[in-house]
Amino acid sequence: MNKTRWMPILIVIAIGIVVGGLILTLDKPSAVPEEMASTNTHEKLAVNQPSVGPRGGKLFTDSDFSVELTIFEKGVPPQFRVYLYEKGKLLPPTAANVAITLSRLGAPAQLFKFIPEADYLLGDQIVEEPHSFDVAIAAESNGKIMRWSYSQIEGRVEMPTDMLKSIGVEILTAGPAIIKPKLKLPGEVIFNEHTIVRVVPRVAGLVTSVQGHHGQHVKKGEVLAIIESPMLADLRSQYYVAKKRLGLTRATYEREKQLWEEKISAKQDFLLAQELWNEAEIALELAATKLSALGVQPESNHSKTNIARYEIRSPISGIIIAKAIALGEALKEDREIYTIADVSTVWTAITVYPKDLNVVKEGQKVAVKATAYEVESEGTVTYISTLIGGQTRTATARVELDNQEGKWRPGMFVTAELVAEEIQVPVAVSMAAIQTLRDWSVVFGRYDHYFEVRPLELGRNDGEMVEVLKGLSSGEQYAGGNSFAIKAELGKAGASHDH
Secondary structure (H helix, E strand, O other), X not given: OOHHHHHHXXXXXXXXXXXXXXXXXXXXXXXXXXXXXXXXXXXXXXXXXXXXXXXXXXXXXXXXXXXXXXXXXXXXXXXXXXXXXXXXXXXXXXXXXXXEEEEOOOOOOEEEEEEEEOOEEXXXXXXXXXXXXXXXXXXXXXXXXXXXXXXXXXXXXXXXXXXXXXXXXXXXXXXXXXXXXXXXXXXXXXEOHHHEEEEOOOOOEEEEEEOOOOOOEEXXXXXXXXXXXXXXXXXXXXXXXXXXXXXXHHHHHHHHHHHHHOOOOOHHHHHHHHHHHHHHHHHHXXXXXXXXXXXXXXXXXXXXXXXXXXXXXXXXXXXXXXEOOOOOOEEOOOOOOEEEEOOOEEEEEEEEOHHHOOOOOOOOEEEEEEOOOOOEEEEEEEEEOOOXXXXXXXXXXXXXXXXXXXXXXXXXXXXXXXXXOOEEEEEEEEHHHOXXXXXXXXEEEEEOOEEEXXXXXXXEEOOOEEEEEEOOOOOOEEEEEOOHHHHHHHHHOOOXXXX
């Protein structure tokens, strides 16, 4: 092979050696001591500060050759672009080979390679935010290797450990976590249908008193209304007649028994008296049963003064939610006059969308929160409708809540929170540590005495921990708790987005 064909291979090998050396020395200060500067005519380290290039980038010059480094991010993710010049004149991008090594706090070195693109060299990776790093540049042109380095700081603030205690910042470590995403669904408090009772008079009559009214809390056995009932008067009359007849037949039985025992009367008379007494007992028992079926005590005081008086009493303790009775009204025995609900337990009707039907299960624990004010309870899913509503296209899940304290009222709107699933994630951070900077969600990474902003790509969360998809590695420390104080310090430092 001739010398011309070997030359490109030798150049690539030389750049690789230079870049490898830069990676090994990236932990050293970017300023290079003069005694380390090479006097070799084929390799020279430029230590001058960069100036501003024609395209607004950082311009590095060695003799007549110049490299302008820019970070371009208009309409595209941030990318390195390198322009080449000879005596201030733009060169084609093929006039030199360039490599850049970038190092950040708490991260391994990152090597950028470049390919020709239009009139510049384009970096092969995205320059991730923040643009706070040390940069080492190696360029080869016409067999000559040149090196430059510079540093730029963005989103960084120095804060000693003792200062952290005074402002209440806690240092946390990113790492694996179990995320329990919560599904939030809307709902409404409704009455427990199993504890709703409809009250009917059971006897026809005329309303003489109305004591129970809509919305009133009543106790079991409390009088709701009073009616005058001819039917009840007839039943009570039957009872009193049967009772009197029982007394007469008993007296007759006892007299005939004594006469028979004294051999005065025949046994047949005694047996007849006994039969009549038994029949009277049955008649009285039947009359009492008819009254008891109506909830009437046969021997009450009112029954003796007004045998037509009938008191309609509440069958349960609860609240009157419906009333259909008026004073002076003639009622039929099957007329629904009151509806009473026991509100010691209530239901919440939760709206379940089709996409969430596979998440909501019977027996699942649910945290129910009122939307209007601070009321919260825990309940259990007891029922899920099998059909999806024709208009709403949603299903309904029922959650039963204890309401002994009366804090839940039917008609209240609520939000139901339930754990959808438990997910193991490799990296997560505290939700309390997340701050907003520019248009990023960030945490502040801790590196020795420095905090530096770390934009994050976030995943699932459960309100306490959030999954980190990109931007922070497991084991990295960050500011938790009062991280807003660091954001405030960063604002005082006047952080800039410098390219």
